[in-house]
Amino acid sequence: MTYRERLSPSPWMYLALALLIPASLLVFLPISVPAGIACAIVLFGGACLFVALSAPVVEVADGHLRAGRARIPLEFTAAPEAFRGAAATAARGVDLDARAWLCIRGGIDPVVRVQVTDPADPAPYWLISTRNPDLLVAALQAAHTLG
Structure with missing residues (x-):
């Protein structure tokens, strides 16, 4: 018998990562609206990808x-x-x-x-x-x- 489980983060972790969106908008919107939106999307997506891929496997x-x-x-x-x-x-x-x-x-x-x-x-x-x-x-x- 084999067993495999990825200890993926809970949905609450992704909700907490969503705080990167307003933070990056706050920083980059004064510079440029498209840059602020792009940075928000890239930072949130990258953080979600990192958290999902770095989850340990048992x-x-x-x-x-x-x-x-x-x-x-x-x-x-x-x-x-x-x-x-x-x-x-x-x-x-x-x-x-x-x-x-x-x-x-x-x-x-x-x-x-x-x-x-x-x-x-x-x-x-x-x-x-x-x-x-x-x-x-x-x-x-x-x-x-x-x-």
Whole structure:
């Protein structure tokens, strides 16, 4: 079983980026109306494209867990746990180990904690945001039983 998810920004992020439009109009309209409109469109479009393309990917495939730019062989992982609501808030906050490796996004509430068993790795676990925590846990458990 494989799993793949792009941690795309929420629609609220794009709404916040829309604030670039009046800001750029305020700066460039006194110079030229067409330049102001063009700059507003280019800045907003470029920012939206950057935010969408730079969203990290969480993937379980080919014997590896990938979260963003980090990869770990599944043989060095164990005991995935899913957290939602208050438990997810605690996992990201008061219960967080400062040595943990994080791939968390503010607009995505659920997280999955994956224990790291590699003695050479200083991180005791990975904490990963996901919109589908049960599917990610199932994919990790299935990959362990197959491998």
